[in-house]
Amino acid sequence: MSAILFVIIGLIGLVVGGEMLVRGAVSAAKRFGISPMVIGLTFVGFGTSTPELVTSLQAALAGSSGIAIGNVVGSNIGNILLILGITALIAPVAVDPKAFQRDGSVVAVATLLCLAAVLTGQIKQLMGVGFVSALIAYLVLTLWSEKRAGGTPAATVYEAEAEAVAGPETTLGVAIVIAVVGLVITILGARFLVSGAVSLAQAAGLSEAVIGLTIVAIGTSMPELVTAIIAVRKGQGDVAIGNVLGSNIFNILGILGVTAIVQPMAVPAEIIRLDIWVLCAATLVLIGFARSGWTISRREGGLFVVGYAIYLGVLLAL
Structure with a gap:
């Protein structure tokens, strides 16, 4: 019972802390005059992936590489099959061809x-360095190309992502405090979650x-689910899929990369x-569905959710 309680407390901490961190960071970034496009590409992407980062780091340092690597791989599978599937069931998700062409390719x-x-x-550490270097190159090239082109469909998606998680209208100091408190809660939540998960296993x-x-x-994927649902309810389906693509990129290149640098892991x-x-397979199907009519339909969303249910059944049966 204590292990289950630790897991529940940890999950609540990750959801609450992650939400506070993202909203506080976005609000603070706006006060600093950072453009919505930059906020959407960096702060939202990093912020919604913070629960995964903190959890994987703590798991790896505790010697639980299965949790650390499983968290990244499982989160990316869940982002596509579960989160995007649920989102598409709520409302069909529109896909911007030009925005998807680049970010979809990077995800692949x-x-x-x-x-x-x-x-x-x-x-290994060298792999981690390569992953993080690739992430930095992706961010720099994206920011450079978007600023140079100006007003591209991809930039519009990033700006909409920033709007979807708009931070509280408050002073800079309060926004920073909210972000810091959110980070602390996230770290504590990850500690409870990892401890409970090991005991539960x-x-x-x-x-x-x-x-x-x-x-x-x-x-750890709950922040992405919240962001995606908010976006699709506002009729911003391209933000929902952009959030999933961005999260999957950050999870592999950023989280797995940073974790490997800090602590190499056996798979x-x-x-x-x-x-x-x-x-x-999920990534390949996502690309196929997205390019087919440039919309993730309710039927395709249902197939994603059914696929995730089958995957969980096979996983637990082995």
């Missing part, structure tokens, strides 16, 4: 890099990787055997 490349790293059986006879791929991954055999291939 990042997923292939993740596959290559996982198949080696060891996520031991008590239930499940591997840490399975716990990381399911409970931990779903819990659990079950992730090599099943989950990394599910991630590749």
Whole structure:
């Protein structure tokens, strides 16, 4: 019971802390005069992925590489099949062709890099450096190209992402305090979650990787779900899919990269055997659905959710 309680407290902490962190950071960025496009690309992307980063770091440092890697792989699978699926069931998600062409391609490349790293059986520091360097290059090139072109569809999506998580109308000092408190709550929530997840895995006879791929991954992805639902209810479906693409890029290149730099990790055999291939398949299907009519329909959203349910069933049955 204590393990379950720790997991619940941890998940609540991650959701509340992550939400406070993003909204406080966005509000502070606006007070500093940072453009909505930059806020949407960086602050929103980094902010919604903070729960995954903190959780994976703490898990890796605790020697639970299954939770650390499973969290990244499972979050990306959940982002596509569960979060985008639920979002499309609420309302069809419009896809901007030009915005998707670049970010969709980067997601595909990042997923292939993740596959290559996982198949080696060891996520090493050098790989982490390469991942983080690729993320920095992506951000710099994106900001440079968008500022140079001006008013592109992709820039519009980033600006809408910033608006979708608009921070409170308050002073700079209060906004910073909200962000800092959110970060502290997120860190404490991750500590509770990792501790409870390890104990729960031991008590239930499940591997840490399975716990990381399911409970931990779903819990740390809640900020993305909240952002996507808010966006689609406002009729901004392109923001919903942009948030998923951005989160998947940050999860692989940023979170897995930073975690590997801090603590190299051995890849659990079950992730090599099943989950990394599910991630590749989900990414491929996402690209196919998005390019088919440039809309993720309710039917396709339903297929995503059913696919996720089947995946969980197979995962827990093995």
